[in-house]
Amino acid sequence: MPNYYALIPAAGYGARMGNQLPKQYLTLAGHPMIYHATRTFCESPQIKRVFIVLSPQDPEWKKYDWDVFSDKLSVFYCGGETRAESVFNGLNTAAGHFAIESSDWILVHDAARPLLTQHQLSQLIDELADDAIGGLLAVPVADTLKRSGADARILQTESREHLWQAQTPQMFRYAMLLEALNNVPELSITDDASAIEAMGHHPRLVHNKSDNFKITYPQDLALAELIMQQRNQQ
Ligand SMILES: Nc1ccn([C@@H]2O[C@H](COP(=O)(O)OP(=O)(O)OP(=O)(O)O)[C@@H](O)[C@H]2O)c(=O)n1
Numbered sequence: 001m002p003n004y005y006a007l008i009p010a011a012g013y014g015a016r017m018g019n020q021l022p023k024q025y026l027t028l029a030g031h032p033m034i035y036h037a038t039r040t041f042c043e044s045p046q047i048k049r050v051f052i053v054l055s056p057q058d059p060e061w062k063k064y065d066w067d068v069f070s071d072k073l074s075v076f077y078c079g080g081e082t083r084a085e086s087v088f089n090g091l092n093t094a095a096g097h098f099a100i101e102s103s104d105w106i107l108v109h110d111a112a113r114p115l116l117t118q119h120q121l122s123q124l125i126d127e128l129a130d131d132a133i134g135g136l137l138a139v140p141v142a143d144t145l146k147r148s149g150a151d152a153r154i155l156q157t158e159s160r161e162h163l164w165q166a167q168t169p170q171m172f173r174y175a176m177l178l179e180a181l182n183n184v185p186e187l188s189i190t191d192d193a194s195a196i197e198a199m200g201h202h203p204r205l206v207h208n209k210s211d212n213f214k215i216t217y218p219q220d221l222a223l224a225e226l227i228m229q230q231r232n233q234q
């Protein structure tokens with residue numbers, strides 16, 4: 001039976017958040033944002049180990065006490081210039097420390113998606129466990145889509161049929177993901193599935209809810225805080 005590993009890239013700067021502190025360390029419900037995704041994976045009985053990929057210059061992680069997760073957590077200071085490079089470096093570093101098999105599953109999840117629930121995580125794992133390729137959580141596009149020119153005037157309305165917004169976790173076999181990322185020129189892609197697609201594969205989209213959104217702008221953080229408060233009251 002394959003093992004399931006989580007890899008959380010957390011080496012970004014959060015430029016669009018516009019805060020001096022990288023967004024994965026901004027406070028959300030009393031903890032640094034990265035705590036929430038880390039907790040979800042560490043508390044999942046299906047996940048064997050959780051790899052956190054930080055920037056080599058990260059001064060923040062060590063300011064917090066992570067002992068509660070110590071039985072599952074490994075932290076690597078090997079992040080790169082792009083998300084894909086951070087994932088690629090993390091996969092290589094993890095293999096230097098643990099006996100990861102080619103067919104083991106890797107679930108790559110943004111540190112900036114703190115609202116992933118146990119239910120969403122297990123649904124992804126269960127739906128893809130027997131899949132030949134793997135896949136990701138995603139949400140069908142809900143709004144009407146407009147394509148514009150550089151002047152923000154509409155050129156045309158695009159059909160939203162069969163269009164999805166990619167979320168994470170993105171779940172692929174270790175060897176396939178490593179090979180896919182190794183083949184991507186300059187690791188310029190924005191998600192893991194893109195690398196798998198570039199090899200000619202068709203990853204599966206697992207229908208999820210929009211509450212697993214990525215914290216990109218300040219208003220996203222405020223909304224996440226409200227959702228967490230609401231969940232804690234239930
Ligand atoms: N060189 C990078 C860039 C991003 N990430 C991680 O990839 C995830 C998703 O990326 P994104 O939301 O784009 O984060 P940032 O790159 O930090 O944000 P921005 O693009 O606004 O700078 C985040 O957990 C981020 O820390 C990473 O590990 N290494």
Ligand SMILES: C[C@](O)(CO)[C@H](O)COP(=O)(O)O
Pocket residue numbers: 083110166167168190191192214216
């Ligand atoms: C993988 C991802 O979450 C897909 O939505 C990703 O982090 C996207 O990064 P982006 O640069 O904000 O598109």
